[in-house]
Amino acid sequence: MKFLIKSATIVDPNSSFNGQVKDILIDNGQITQIDDQIDAKDAQLYDATGQFVSPGWMDMHVNIGDPGYETKEDIASGCAAAAAGGFTAIAVMPNTNPPLHSKSEIEYLKNRSKGQAVNVYPIGCLSAKREGVDIAELFDMTQSGAVAFSDGNKPVQNAGLMMRSLQYALAFNGLVISYPEDASIAEKAKVNEGVTATYLGMKGIPNMAEELMVARDIFLTEYTGGKIHFTTISAAGSVDLIRAARKKGLKVTADVAAHHLMLDETVLTGFDSNYKVKPPLRTLTDIKALKAGLKDGTIDTVVSQHTPHEIEFKDQEFETAAFGISALETSFALFNMSCEKVLSLEEMVDALAVSPREILGLAVPSIELNRAAELTVFDPDHQWTLNTENIKSKSKNTPFIGKQLKGKALAIVNNGQVVLN
Known part of the structure; x- marks a missing residue:
């Protein structure tokens, strides 16, 4: 499966692309291309404009x-x-x-x-x-x-x-x-x-x-x-x-x-x-x-x-x-x-x-070419409310249900899988 992240700001202290806005193409769990503009018609597209991607x-x-x-x-x-x-x-x-x-x-x-x-x-x-x-x-x-x-x-x-x-x-x-x-x-x-x-x-x-x-x-x-x-x-x-x-x-x-x-x-x-x-x-x-x-x-x-x-x-x-x-x-x-x-x-x-x-003592993932794609896409300014029906955990013991929160992970990529939030 190909997955294309468009226009994300890379935040990775160990990456040569740190601080840059790039497209990131992931193919079969690997980062195969990082560039200003990538066209991949057969890829699942995710528009990350204004968002950030990190290890x-x-x-x-x-x-x-x-x-x-x-x-x-x-x-x-x-x-x-x-x-x-x-x-x-x-x-x-x-x-x-x-x-x-x-x-x-x-x-x-x-x-x-x-x-x-x-x-x-x-x-x-x-x-x-x-x-x-x-x-x-x-x-x-x-x-x-x-x-x-x-x-x-x-x-x-x-x-x-x-x-x-x-x-x-x-x-x-x-x-x-x-x-x-x-x-x-x-x-x-x-x-x-x-x-x-x-x-x-x-x-x-x-x-x-x-x-x-x-x-x-x-x-x-x-x-x-x-x-x-x-x-x-x-x-x-x-x-x-x-x-x-x-x-x-x-x-x-x-x-x-x-x-x-x-x-x-x-x-x-x-x-x-x-x-x-x-x-x-x-x-x-x-x-x-x-x-x-x-x-x-x-x-x-x-x-x-x-x-x-x-x-x-x-x-x-x-x-x-x-x-x-x-x-x-x-x-x-x-x-x-x-x-x-x-x-x-x-x-x-x-x-x-x-x-x-x-x-x-574990290997630290990095946003570089030909590395395994283990990524988090997030927006620190994203305003959202935690609702009981949206909680993925079996348990709901949290005081933040119904509360306005700021900052959210919008997607992860790992083990060849993509999870969109």
Whole structure:
């Protein structure tokens, strides 16, 4: 199949065509021509005038229910939601049943995702059964296709386990992903500790619960010589700690969830459980620090932290509702709206397409002749409204239904397939 993208502005820091308005011809999954004017009568035509094309975006923190929780999200619906959000690749957390803690589960997920327009990369468990006691079969999972190791939304409380995991993964250049939270401090609190928590009459989670674990894992990384990635950081102090670690030359990277850039704790005053996330929404001071971290490179990439739930998990009192937002389809809009005056378009594409793959050791797609076509077409000025009937995910647990959003991925091209939004 031939696909012709007309008059798109190329945004690709690794391309010789960066910043230029070009036609791009794709034939059988390959970029066969890039020119000012291309005529291909037998090609499917897409007019991208006023739009941008970049290397396909990657989200390195996605929760998919398969295996075990397919009623929340299965591979097909998760990939459809990812494509609608502009992602050509996703790395999925091991929060499944059974968890992705051996090569069998990794190979199952790889096989289940074959033929999709979105590439699916499994993140294996750091500990067996995600129990936080014994190291999982890290090397075997790497051989089967795991790109990193994490216990997902279960923070590793055992410092010895984290240390030994970093040491073991070092032998094969493996990446450990830390979800930083000291559970003994966070306990069963549901919101950020501060004025809003007091107003709501709820116990809060202090920034320190996150910052202590960031500090601990930085010390362990320095001691072992390993490499670590902090996912969904939310606190200003965490940004400072990671910035200092990077200045020391430690192998430390980090991401932030798009909703933590857009929303602060005050949106919780209406007790809408769709805003209930973990780590909790913080303050405007924290948001300012997160944006500064993105700008200076302390934070490498932005993730959706896509966490789909059936309606019964969210349609209940705030205190008992589950954490998480179904976020793949709105992640770019939130990132764009919150950071359009902070980051250039090229910096945003670097955070969406280049940095996550570099962190995971994956090949970075580029818009060049004779390269595989893995592209995202998008418009940062596109105004749109999220409607329930248009959501591709199985789950609708998002506070943005009916809200006006700015910035949308309009098409992806990958694996010889085209998905138009």
